[in-house]
Amino acid sequence: MSDQQPERVARESKRSRGGSAPTIYDIAKLAGVNPSTVSRALSQPGRINVKTEERIQAAAKELNYRVNPIARALPTGRTNTLGLFVADITNPVIFGIVRGAERAAADAGYTLVVAESQESGEREATAIERVMPSVDGLVLATSRLADTQIKQIAARKPVVVINRELEGVTGILPDVERGVDQLVAHLAELGHRSIAYVSGPETSWVSRRRWEALLAAAPKRGMTIVEIGPGVPTLDGGTAAISRVIASGVTAVVAFNDLMAIGLLRVALERGIAVPSQLSIAGFDDIFGSDFTAPALTTVRAPLIEAGERAVRHLLSRVSPQSDDRRVDVEALLPTELVVRGSTGHPLPGAGD
Amino acid sequence: MSDQQPERVARESKRSRGGSAPTIYDIAKLAGVNPSTVSRALSQPGRINVKTEERIQAAAKELNYRVNPIARALPTGRTNTLGLFVADITNPVIFGIVRGAERAAADAGYTLVVAESQESGEREATAIERVMPSVDGLVLATSRLADTQIKQIAARKPVVVINRELEGVTGILPDVERGVDQLVAHLAELGHRSIAYVSGPETSWVSRRRWEALLAAAPKRGMTIVEIGPGVPTLDGGTAAISRVIASGVTAVVAFNDLMAIGLLRVALERGIAVPSQLSIAGFDDIFGSDFTAPALTTVRAPLIEAGERAVRHLLSRVSPQSDDRRVDVEALLPTELVVRGSTGHPLPGAGD
DNA sequence: GCGAGTTTGTCAACCGGTTGCCAAATGATG
DNA sequence: CATCATTTGGCAACCGGTTGACAAACTCGC
Numbered sequence A, B: 001m002s003d004q005q006p007e008r009v010a011r012e013s014k015r016s017r018g019g020s021a022p023t024i025y026d027i028a029k030l031a032g033v034n035p036s037t038v039s040r041a042l043s044q045p046g047r048i049n050v051k052t053e054e055r056i057q058a059a060a061k062e063l064n065y066r067v068n069p070i071a072r073a074l075p076t077g078r079t080n081t082l083g084l085f086v087a088d089i090t091n092p093v094i095f096g097i098v099r100g101a102e103r104a105a106a107d108a109g110y111t112l113v114v115a116e117s118q119e120s121g122e123r124e125a126t127a128i129e130r131v132m133p134s135v136d137g138l139v140l141a142t143s144r145l146a147d148t149q150i151k152q153i154a155a156r157k158p159v160v161v162i163n164r165e166l167e168g169v170t171g172i173l174p175d176v177e178r179g180v181d182q183l184v185a186h187l188a189e190l191g192h193r194s195i196a197y198v199s200g201p202e203t204s205w206v207s208r209r210r211w212e213a214l215l216a217a218a219p220k221r222g223m224t225i226v227e228i229g230p231g232v233p234t235l236d237g238g239t240a241a242i243s244r245v246i247a248s249g250v251t252a253v254v255a256f257n258d259l260m261a262i263g264l265l266r267v268a269l270e271r272g273i274a275v276p277s278q279l280s281i282a283g284f285d286d287i288f289g290s291d292f293t294a295p296a297l298t299t300v301r302a303p304l305i306e307a308g309e310r311a312v313r314h315l316l317s318r319v320s321p322q323s324d325d326r327r328v329d330v331e332a333l334l335p336t337e338l339v340v341r342g343s344t345g346h347p348l349p350g351a352g353d
Numbered sequence C: 001g002c003g004a005g006t007t008t009g010t011c012a013a014c015c016g017g018t019t020g021c022c023a024a025a026t027g028a029t030g
Numbered sequence D: 001c002a003t004c005a006t007t008t009g010g011c012a013a014c015c016g017g018t019t020g021a022c023a024a025a026c027t028c029g030c
Helices: A006-016 A024-031 A035-043 A050-063 A069-076 A092-107 A121-134 A147-156 A176-190 A205-220 A235-240 A242-248 A258-270 A304-319 B006-016 B024-031 B035-043 B050-063 B069-076 B092-107 B121-134 B147-156 B176-190 B205-220 B235-240 B242-248 B258-270 B304-319
Strands: A081-086 A111-116 A137-140 A159-162 A170-172 A194-198 A224-228 A252-255 A280-285 A298-301 A337-339 B081-086 B111-116 B137-140 B159-162 B170-172 B194-198 B224-228 B252-255 B280-285 B298-301 B337-339
Touching: A024 A035, A024 A050, A035 A050, A069 B069, A069 B121, A081 A092, A081 A121, A081 A304, A092 A111, A092 A258, A092 A304, A092 B111, A111 A121, A111 B092, A111 B111, A111 B121, A121 A137, A121 A147, A121 B069, A121 B111, A137 A304, A147 A159, A159 A304, A170 A304, A176 A205, A176 A252, A176 A280, A176 A298, A176 A337, A194 A205, A194 A242, A205 A224, A224 A242, A235 A242, A235 A258, A242 A258, A252 A258, A258 A280, B024 B035, B024 B050, B035 B050, B081 B092, B081 B121, B081 B304, B092 B111, B092 B258, B092 B304, B111 B121, B121 B137, B121 B147, B137 B304, B147 B159, B159 B304, B170 B304, B176 B205, B176 B252, B176 B280, B176 B298, B176 B337, B194 B205, B194 B242, B205 B224, B224 B242, B235 B242, B235 B258, B242 B258, B252 B258, B258 B280
Parallel strands: A081 A111, A081 A137, A137 A159, A159 A170, A194 A224, A194 A252, A252 A280, A280 A298, B081 B111, B081 B137, B137 B159, B159 B170, B194 B224, B194 B252, B252 B280, B280 B298
Antiparallel strands: A298 A337, B298 B337
């Protein structure tokens, strides 16, 4: 029976009436070879006779062929896509991470899916669940998930977390001590003897780390330090803390992040507190806009773009080991550094008393 | 011949040794039905006997089944993914758009792919080409592509452009006149008689529109207006324009966007020019941080989150018509409004002469 | 000129769903 | 109880690539 390839014929005829994108079958027909040969020619250069390969390439160009990533992903399981999950995409701390990640992914020919959990662990879990099957790996930048949840996810797909330490999961971490030491030294040099730390969310690993680093550094310089918080990591979280800061009698306050620091700065100025002479203020991250304030904000800069880049590059090295010769150094902590601007200065004699 | 289902058997046995995610075949086996029945039960509730459907649901739950979006996308062509393309993800104007788009997409169960062209039309074209087959539609937020290129893309997939007017392509546009009228009226009221507009990139549709609106509004209030530019839409672009602004002798300057306005503000203060008494400065967009400056920036706010939301919602209505009853009103322009802060004020007598 | 070793390209299964078609089962009706 | 209409669910093709196995064609040495 001439059961040749009825369905194939049907397909060709359907295809020939244009419309949808060209497939390797179209190329195969045009070049007079088998579809699998086309597939090899396109994805494994050298596997095929040069002459044939050229013919196929020509046909592909003529049809303006683009490989269909979805069709390719199905049998291979490789989607050439990475997922980036952030808690709040409008938080300027995120921008740098997103940019670095996007750039590193695009450079490697990968697509980046960005999802925002809007500070909700539940939303985050849902989004991850949905995206999981169609990505090769995930970057969790400011996860609101519990450690165990993250570990479960990491057991299914390669995961990199940023600013979080988790056993068995690669973390991109800042060298908190470095910047904090610089900051504390800077404040000590200016003549401050007492600091307050306005902390961020209770669950924030970063906030704890910053506090611990301050707690270790301050006594070494003969300074006292108190913690005020926890608070929400926003402008409002900063403004809300001002009373307690003032009540504490310190001459310098370090906020969990720049947003809170700016909130503090604003409300301090509103209340007629001179910055920095009556109260020095410093933040963390050096976000966009932190030099817009008057006085501009002293802050401990974190290399956010590099964090995003490194996270993605590490993920790529795990996803496609051959891709990059130079392995990403995940172990090394990201260097943080103090950026001195106008919001810190010598305390007035008697300030803070 | 008992050619029963040799391959299926092989598959099952492979699958049974765990590892990969459960499939509808696993569910089918567990529930004792055909895979196609499982597919129907899961994607067309009601098509199947209630009793059977329940059994399948139970099996799915037991196996913790998640539909594989890639496998689903292949035969249907629907990926449940949208693409968002921006020129510069660190530009604060973008943040709102991204957030609005992400939220609207997530709410509809869609995944958002974000790609950054880094101001390069070529990169943008490449990224679009790569992502195109795996998205159901695209939002171009700050495209650097030529009109004809965009039209070609729009012919292949649903496209929505933001802040750009293009025949045959849906555009989400701001009501520029509204905010500009308010701004010009505000300046006139303060006593200004001459304005300069520091324009953005030559190719920017928005910059042209803003200039046209100013050009129309200023004379109505008996004010003169000059254009200075084009310039790059960044802080540096603003600072670079200061000499020409001063030379023009105006008492008020309106910058293409907030970044340029802040650049102008900074360099003006550095040069000892009092703001606003010697020079009033205003911007556009009301980006994050535009109220951090001293004085805070007067600006024409654009509802960016809504722009992103509306873009995606419109796209969704085209992609899955049944999804939403209420159609998105794309025609309506997004209302812009003046936000008065400290950077505009009465000109000093003799200022600008 | 012939057998061994390589290269090249074809066959067909497969990834995990979706869906048109149809037969069996069920239910309604006379 | 027979007949016809309606559900219900199975079969198999299909989406567009990838890839292991293998046969045909080609190369080479003796």
